[in-house]
Amino acid sequence: MNDLEPLTDRQRRELEYHREHAKQRSALLDKPVNFNIALNNNRRWWNAHWAMYTYLRNKDIKGKNVLVVGCGFGDDALYLAKYGAHVKAFDLSPESLAIARTLAEKENLAIEFKEMPAEKLEYENNYFDFVVARDILHHVDIPKSINEILRVSKPGAIFCFNEVYSHSITNRIRYSDFVDKWLYPKMVNFVYGGNKPYITEDERKLSEQDIKIITASMAKPEIEKYFNLFIGRLISDNYLFLVKLDRLLLYLLSPVAKFLGARILIAGPLNKTAQTSEILETPTSPT
Numbered sequence: 001m002n003d004l005e006p007l008t009d010r011q012r013r014e015l016e017y018h019r020e021h022a023k024q025r026s027a028l029l030d031k032p033v034n035f036n037i038a039l040n041n042n043r044r045w046w047n048a049h050w051a052m053y054t055y056l057r058n059k060d061i062k063g064k065n066v067l068v069v070g071c072g073f074g075d076d077a078l079y080l081a082k083y084g085a086h087v088k089a090f091d092l093s094p095e096s097l098a099i100a101r102t103l104a105e106k107e108n109l110a111i112e113f114k115e116m117p118a119e120k121l122e123y124e125n126n127y128f129d130f131v132v133a134r135d136i137l138h139h140v141d142i143p144k145s146i147n148e149i150l151r152v153s154k155p156g157a158i159f160c161f162n163e164v165y166s167h168s169i170t171n172r173i174r175y176s177d178f179v180d181k182w183l184y185p186k187m188v189n190f191v192y193g194g195n196k197p198y199i200t201e202d203e204r205k206l207s208e209q210d211i212k213i214i215t216a217s218m219a220k221p222e223i224e225k226y227f228n229l230f231i232g233r234l235i236s237d238n239y240l241f242l243v244k245l246d247r248l249l250l251y252l253l254s255p256v257a258k259f260l261g262a263r264i265l266i267a268g269p270l271n272k273t274a275q276t277s278e279i280l281e282t283p284t285s286p287t
């Protein structure tokens with residue numbers, strides 16, 4: 001980590017939360033890593049994570065320089081390295097990185113893991129062919145992180161992100177008194193399948209305004225897909241039939257899916273000539 005720049009309050013809170021989170025996940029080290037998502041040709045069209053890999057596999061990612069943003073326990077770094085990419089990955093939490101490093105060693109995968117914040121990367125300019133961000137942009141300062149992603153990417157590099165999302169209209173319903181004070185407390189146990197919700201103090205689902213800022217760094221995205229109409233909101237993802245039905249419904253509702261989905265997958269080439277000053281000055285959604 002760059003000792004010269006102290007962490008912001010938000011980064012420090014995220015770090016503390018994830019240090020504790022990592023301590024409870026050491027069991028990850030006992031299980032073999034399942035590489036199906038990257039290697040299996042039978043694809044799970046209903047699953048956003050799998051859809052991201054379907055896109056990346058079609059992009060000839062083997063042998064390319066790939067950056068995994070906020071890699072946590074290293075899942076995506078491991079899968080992409082196994083698929084044949086040259087992977088570098090970073091995160092704020094040394095405990096999460098320790099798990100990721102051990103798994104990579106066990107699997108004999110050469111991945112460079114580093115501890116740093118997304119808002120200030122230590123990588124050189126114009127290095128990466130691909131940048132992959134999953135469930136991380138909603139934890140960070142978006143304009144600063146996007147600006148850094150643009151800087152370290154080669155011209156025409158592919159950016160792929162897969163994040164929790166809520167259109168401001170849907171969000172207003174979610175935080176109405178009826179849902180927030182009455183419905184949500186009754187549903188929360190069921191929706192999270194009895195697990196404690198994994199939500200940090202500062203994380204915010206991406207809004208359409210955040211998506212605008214992120215996609216301002218890109219040429220026209222090649223894919224924009226929405227997932228989770230009811231899944232994760234009213235129903236847990238334990239019921240495969242309902243998960244498939246949910247994805248099918250959102251597919252049929254494509255013209256209005258951006259108002260309804262709770263997860264977004266967008267991918268396409270970055271535009272190095274994007275006006276970084278504009279990205280930095282655009283206000284993100286209120287926190």
Ligand SMILES: C[S@@+](CC[C@H](N)C(=O)[O-])C[C@H]1O[C@@H](n2cnc3c(N)ncnc32)[C@H](O)[C@@H]1O
Nearest residue numbers: 014018070071072091092093117118134135139
């Ligand atoms: C929800 S987890 C996602 C981890 C991983 N991308 C995945 O999908 O498994 C969020 C991760 O972001 C990291 N994080 C939070 N704020 C960060 C920041 N400003 N810079 C880098 N990593 C950050 C946390 O330590 C945590 O590992």
